[in-house]
Amino acid sequence: MPTPLPVHGTTPGALLRGDTAADYAVALHAVVDDLADRVAGARQPFCGASRRELQALVDGVDLDGPPVGTPDALRETAELYASHAVWFHHPAYAAHLNCPVALPAVGAEAMLAAINTSVDTYDQSTVATLMEQRLVEWTAARIGFPDGDGVFTSGGTQSNLQALHLARERALTAPDGARLGGAARRDRLGRLRVLATGSGHFSVARSALLLGLDDDAVVAVPTDDAGRMDPGALARALVDVERAGDVVMAVVVTAGTTDRGCVDPIGPVADLCDAVGAWLHVDAAYGGGLLVSPRRRHLLDGVERARSVTVDFHKTFFQPVSSSALLVREAADLARVTWHADYLNPAEESGERNPDLNLVDKSLQTTRRFDALKLWATLRAVGADGVGAMVDGVCDLAAAVHADLAGDAELRLLAPTDLSTVLFRFQPDGVDDARADALVPRVRRVLFDSGRALVAKTVIDGRPCLKLTLLNPDTTLDDVRGVLDLVRSTAHGLLAGEELLTDDAPPCRGAHPRLERTAVPHDATLEEALR
Numbered sequence: 001m002p003t004p005l006p007v008h009g010t011t012p013g014a015l016l017r018g019d020t021a022a023d024y025a026v027a028l029h030a031v032v033d034d035l036a037d038r039v040a041g042a043r044q045p046f047c048g049a050s051r052r053e054l055q056a057l058v059d060g061v062d063l064d065g066p067p068v069g070t071p072d073a074l075r076e077t078a079e080l081y082a083s084h085a086v087w088f089h090h091p092a093y094a095a096h097l098n099c100p101v102a103l104p105a106v107g108a109e110a111m112l113a114a115i116n117t118s119v120d121t122y123d124q125s126t127v128a129t130l131m132e133q134r135l136v137e138w139t140a141a142r143i144g145f146p147d148g149d150g151v152f153t154s155g156g157t158q159s160n161l162q163a164l165h166l167a168r169e170r171a172l173t174a175p176d177g178a179r180l181g182g183a184a185r186r187d188r189l190g191r192l193r194v195l196a197t198g199s200g201h202f203s204v205a206r207s208a209l210l211l212g213l214d215d216d217a218v219v220a221v222p223t224d225d226a227g228r229m230d231p232g233a234l235a236r237a238l239v240d241v242e243r244a245g246d247v248v249m250a251v252v253v254t255a256g257t258t259d260r261g262c263v264d265p266i267g268p269v270a271d272l273c274d275a276v277g278a279w280l281h282v283d284a285a286y287g288g289g290l291l292v293s294p295r296r297r298h299l300l301d302g303v304e305r306a307r308s309v310t311v312d313f314h315k316t317f318f319q320p321v322s323s324s325a326l327l328v329r330e331a332a333d334l335a336r337v338t339w340h341a342d343y344l345n346p347a348e349e350s351g352e353r354n355p356d357l358n359l360v361d362k363s364l365q366t367t368r369r370f371d372a373l374k375l376w377a378t379l380r381a382v383g384a385d386g387v388g389a390m391v392d393g394v395c396d397l398a399a400a401v402h403a404d405l406a407g408d409a410e411l412r413l414l415a416p417t418d419l420s421t422v423l424f425r426f427q428p429d430g431v432d433d434a435r436a437d438a439l440v441p442r443v444r445r446v447l448f449d450s451g452r453a454l455v456a457k458t459v460i461d462g463r464p465c466l467k468l469t470l471l472n473p474d475t476t477l478d479d480v481r482g483v484l485d486l487v488r489s490t491a492h493g494l495l496a497g498e499e500l501l502t503d504d505a506p507p508c509r510g511a512h513p514r515l516e517r518t519a520v521p522h523d524a525t526l527e528e529a530l531r
């Protein structure tokens with residue numbers, strides 16, 4: 001008789017199933033209670049641990065060691081991760097486009113993680129597919145796409161990539177509707193051009209690279225003094241592309257640039273795109289929350305004339321990462337990404353004969369989380385107007401900070417904003433441009449290393465500057481003033497340190513006559529001199 005095959009069971013209690021549901025409840029309650037204490041007790045946005053210290057902690061975990069069980073593993077993980085995380089809910093966090101998250105969305109996140117739905121095909125997701133599709137239709141209606149469609153994505157980068165892929169495939173379609181192939185496709189592909197400003201998201205240029213466009217395919221359109229696309233310059237660029245024998249694949253405008261937080265003039269750009277038949281894509285990853293804003297929706301006037309729109313719900317809809325969507329004005333455009341597999345979405349089951357809705361037909365992803373559930377719960381709990389009021393709140397806060405700094409003698413504003421960013425630099429009288437430039441990364445680094453406040457840095461019009469990105473509706477003007485006071489004191493401390501290093505007669509010379517002064521190069525930074 002043949003030898004029976006050995007039966008390999010799972011580690012007891014390792015999987016969520018019917019007979020471990022009580023263990024699941026205990027484990028999750030412990031995690032939630034611990035995190036609630038940590039959130040309530042956070043006194044600064046980051047603990048200030050160094051990269052070396054954190055690397056040592058990570059390396060100290062033996063991933064091949066004996067198992068410790070769920071409770072101990074979760075406690076150990078919390079000590080490693082949660083103890084050293086960056087807290088976006090803290091009012092002294094003002095660095096990047098990260099937001100505190102809506103409570104109902106956090107609850108929905110726990111739900112979708114436990115059920116582990118994949119929304120690629122209907123038979124894996126059933127009602128989840130219908131809920132996502134309803135949210136797509138809701139967002140499309142908010143944009144002004146009555147017959148539009150869309151799909152949830154992992155973020156703005158993926159949404160922009162898919163939008164430009166759709167635009168490329170449209171540009172590579174013959175007049176009879178057939179997809180170009182062979183030499184004709186290669187020739188036209190090399191002549192495709194994407195027009196965008198230098199303030200647009202870097203994912204536009206990276207998408208062009210991934211889509212096989214030429215290195216010079218992305219044409220930079222000049223902006224006005226506020227950083228918004230100049231329609232006159234776009235008109236000239238469109239003419240230049242045509243005269244060169246090239247083809248405009250897409251024009252990309254940004255509704256909320258990452259640095260300035262400005263919104264390109266969508267309506268005038270749409271006029272030009274309509275005149276030449278160009279695909280208009282609106283990257284509203286940052287500014288998408290304006291769709292529900294009671295007081296700033298007008299900033300998106302003309303968005304309904306776009307062919308495609310990116311919206312990041314994990315920015316100005318206050319959703320946990322990840323939650324984004326690509327919306328299109330014409331539902332048929334999404335068919336350009338459809339690919340059939342016999343084991344998943346057979347071609348013979350597509351169309352009206354198929355009673356199922358397989359979202360994989362319009363997504364770049366196959367296995368995909370039910371991230372739409374988080375937005376669903378948020379809209380039901382808080383309401384669209386409630387989310388919009390939070391969007392207006394962070395924009396109002398940024399406006400108040402701009403007004404506060406308008407006449408400041410030390411912190412100089414560099415640019416206005418339409419949304420919630422503040423661009424500035426420490427440059428009081430007597431500090432020249434070169435010293436002010438050098439202070440920017442050093443101030444940011446000192447604040448980050450202390451963990452007391454997190455701000456970002458960027459470059460505007462060739463000059464380094466510090467940046468606040470205000471996405472916390474609960475942050476007050478006094479909270480921001482506290483961060484700015486830390487910027488001031490840090491900058492003053494760095495300048496004072498430089499003066500001490502360049503003093504040829506240090507005050508300690510008399511008290512310590514045998515103390516030799518180490519020679520420091522005149523152009524050394526404070527950090528270099530202290531090594």
